[in-house]
Amino acid sequence: MSEPILSVRDLSIIYEARRGQVQAVRNISFEVERGEAVALIGESGSGKTTVGLGLMRLLPATASIVGGSIVYRRYSNGSNSARRETEVLDLKGDNLRQFRWRECAMVFQSALNALNPVLRISEHFADTAKAHGYLSGYRQTKALRERSSQLLSMVRLDPERVWHSFPHELSGGMRQRVLIALSLLLEPQLLILDEPTTALDILTQRNIMDVLKELRAKLGFSMLFISHDLALAAELADRVATVYAGKIIEMGDVRTIFQRPYHPYTIGLIKAVPTLTSDKSSLVSVPGSPPDLIQLPTGCKFHPRCPLADERSQREEPELTEVEPGHHVACWHWPHAREALKSYRANS
Numbered sequence: 001m002s003e004p005i006l007s008v009r010d011l012s013i014i015y016e017a018r019r020g021q022v023q024a025v026r027n028i029s030f031e032v033e034r035g036e037a038v039a040l041i042g043e044s045g046s047g048k049t050t051v052g053l054g055l056m057r058l059l060p061a062t063a064s065i066v067g068g069s070i071v072y073r074r075y076s077n078g079s080n081s082a083r084r085e086t087e088v089l090d091l092k093g094d095n096l097r098q099f100r101w102r103e104c105a106m107v108f109q110s111a112l113n114a115l116n117p118v119l120r121i122s123e124h125f126a127d128t129a130k131a132h133g134y135l136s137g138y139r140q141t142k143a144l145r146e147r148s149s150q151l152l153s154m155v156r157l158d159p160e161r162v163w164h165s166f167p168h169e170l171s172g173g174m175r176q177r178v179l180i181a182l183s184l185l186l187e188p189q190l191l192i193l194d195e196p197t198t199a200l201d202i203l204t205q206r207n208i209m210d211v212l213k214e215l216r217a218k219l220g221f222s223m224l225f226i227s228h229d230l231a232l233a234a235e236l237a238d239r240v241a242t243v244y245a246g247k248i249i250e251m252g253d254v255r256t257i258f259q260r261p262y263h264p265y266t267i268g269l270i271k272a273v274p275t276l277t278s279d280k281s282s283l284v285s286v287p288g289s290p291p292d293l294i295q296l297p298t299g300c301k302f303h304p305r306c307p308l309a310d311e312r313s314q315r316e317e318p319e320l321t322e323v324e325p326g327h328h329v330a331c332w333h334w335p336h337a338r339e340a341l342k343s344y345r346a347n348s
Contacts, residue, residue, distance in 0.1 A: 003073055004031035004032055004033050004034075004073070005032055005033065005034050005072070005073050005075070005189055005190055005222050006031065006032040006055070006070070006071070006072055006073070006104075006190060006222070006224075007031050007069075007070075007071040007073075008028060008029055008030050008031070008051075008055070008068070008069070008070055008071075009029050009068055009069040009070075009071075010027045010028075010029055010067060010068040010069065011025055011027070011028045011029070011051070011054060011065070011067070011068035011069070011070065012025055012026055012027055012028075012065070012066045012067040012068055013025035013047075013050050013051075013054050013059065013063055013064065013065050013066065013246075014063065014064055014066055015060075015062050015063045016062050016063075016064070017062070017294065019294050020294045020295075021294065022293045022294055023246055023293050023294070023296060024047045024050040024063070024246050024293060025047045025050050025051055025054065025246045025247075026047075026245070026246040026247045027067070027068070027247065028047075028051060028068075028243075028246070028247060028248055029248070029320075030241055030248060030251065032190065032222050032223075032224060033222065034075060034189075034222060035216075035220050035221075035222055036222050036223075036238050036239065037216065037222070037223040037224075037225060037236055037237045037238050037239075038223070038224050038225065038237060038238065038239050038240075038241065039224075039225040039226075039227060039233035039236065039237035039239070039240045039241070039254075040052075040224070040225070040226045040227075040241050040243050041227060041228065041230060041233050041240060041241070041242055041243065041269065042228065042242055042243035042244055042269075043228060043244075043286075043290050044228060044290075045290050045293070046243045046244055046245065046246065046290065047243055047245070047246035047247075047293075048194075048226045048227075048228075048243050049109070049194050049195075049226060050063070050246075051226070051243075052106060052192045052194050052224065052226050054070075055070060055088065055104065055192060055224070056100060056104060056106050056192065057088065057089075057091065057096060057099075057100070058100075058106070065089060068089075069087065069089065070087065070088035070089055071085060071086070071087055071088070072085075072086045072088050072099070072103060072104065072190070073085050073086075074086070074103060074189065075189065086099065086103075097131070097132065098132065101128065101132055101183070101185075101186050101188060102132055102134075102186045102187075102188060103188055103189060103190065104188055104189070104190040104191075104192065105183035105184065105186070105188040105190075105191055105192070106183065106191075106192040106193075106194065107176075107179050107180055107183050107191065107192070107193045107194065107196050108179065108194055109194045109195040109196075109198055110198075111167075111172065111175035111176045111178070111179050112167060112168075112172070112175060114179055115167040115175060115178070115179070116167070117166065117167055117168060118166075119166075119167075120163075120164055120165060120166055121162050121163055121164070121165055121166075121167070121170075121178055122145075122148070122163045122164060124178075124182055125144065125148045125182060125185060126144060128182060128185055128186070129144055129185065129186075132186055134185065134186050145163075147185065148163070148181070148185065149163070151181035151182075151184055151185060152178070152181050154181065154211075154214070154215060154218070155177040155178075155180050155181045155211050155215070156177065156207065156211055157174060157177055157178065157181070162174065162178065171204075172200055172204070173200055173201075173204035173207060173208065176196060176197070176200065176204075176208060177207075177208065177211060180196070180208075180211065180212070180215070184215065184219065184221075187219075188221060189221055189222060190221065190222045190223070190224065191221050191222070191223050191224070192223075192224045192226070193212070193223065193224070193225050193226065194226045195226060195227055195228070195229075196208060196212075196225075196227075197209070197227075197229065197232060205232070209232060209235060209236060212236060213236070223236070225237055230258075230269060230270060230273050231273065233254070234254055234258055237254050238253065238254060239251065239252065239253050239254060240252065240253075240254050240257040240258075242257070242263060242265060242266045242269070244265050244290075244301060244302055245290070245291050245293065245296060245301035245302070246293060247301070247330070248320060248328075248330070249263050249265060249266070249302070249320075249329070249330045249331070250262065250263040250265075250266045250328065250329050250330065250331075251320070251327075251328045252326055252327035252328065253326055253327075256324075256326070256327050257327075258270060260327075261338070262323060262327075262329045262331065262334040262335075262337050262338070263302075263329050263330065263331045263334065263337065264302065264306050264307070264308055264331065264333070264337050265286065265302050265305075265306075267337065267338060268284070268285075268286035269286065271284045272284065272285050272286060286305060287305050287307075288304060288305035289305075291304070297314075298314060298315065299312070299313050299314045299315045299316050299317055300313045300314075300316075300317055300318055300330075300331070300332070301317065308333045308337060310332075310333075312332055313332055313333075316332075317330075318330045318331055318332050321334075323335075
């Protein structure tokens with residue numbers, strides 16, 4: 001067994017705001033294995049994107065990593081032992097630049113904002129290669145063009161059409177696929193995707209999901225998928241982590257999380273999604289709103305919205321506990337949460 005390609009331990013991130021410190025990420029811990037896809041799911045404002053930006057060391061000036069560890073392991077082809085182990089939080093200068101895109105790349109939420117509007121797609125590829133010393137000295141040469149054309153074809157784009165285009169000349173789905181191809185230019189081992197299908201129509205979403213599955217099968221990279229769309233997470237991920245108020249509150253393999261969730265919040269998220277076999281009476285939204293991350297509730301942060309909350313929930317915050325092999329839950333009421341919620345909804 002090889003070690004995880006990424007190990008995150010007790011990562012905490014804050015933002016400085018006029019009202020005080022925003023506790024965006026609170027002691028998050030998780031691992032990503034080689035070739036594995038892990039999904040972080042939750043409502044907007046839960047801290048998912050901040051985790052991704054923190055892993056890449058791309059946080060804005062108002063944000064600070066105040067604790068924790070991010071260990072990245074580089075493997076040689078075909079080897080089960082790490083060739084190099086790196087503490088990402090210690091990286092500076094050229095070493096940090098080499099980590100970004102060569103080792104770990106990120107596909108951002110808005111492709112239009114991520115691409116420079118005055119540069120052609122060819123220039124995006126050339127600038128990325130030059131900045132990281134990839135094919136150094138061969139700006140827009142045959143080697144770079146061949147590599148870029150191969151990647152554009154892999155994401156189902158016509159290289160001849162896209163290569164000389166400006167971003168505004170492409171559709172939203174095409175721009176998103178360009179970003180995916182660009183992220184894979186330097187052959188990273190880990191790919192972070194932040195809401196890659198937001199604001200895209202259902203057919204384009206389907207296309208991008210198929211592209212990601214094909215690329216992962218061909219190239220074997222690991223993936224951290226950040227989304228509020230449970231259907232996409234269920235299709236792409238091997239393991240799923242539910243994030244609430246900056247903390248992971250449930251984590252397990254994808255089949256377990258969607259078939260046997262134990263945390264009331266995870267259950268609520270799943271019940272709020274319509275399916276082909278359910279009727280509208282079975283849809284139940286999670287009551288209330290996400291908490292203020294500057295003035296967090298005491299105890300369990302979900303207790304103001306949880307129908308199962310009691311005095312202990314208001315007083316003590318539960319930690320992640322392994323309730324069955326590979327399945328971790330942070331809830332005082334997990335043993336009977338599903339049955340209790342069924343009874344509660346039937347009587348409400």
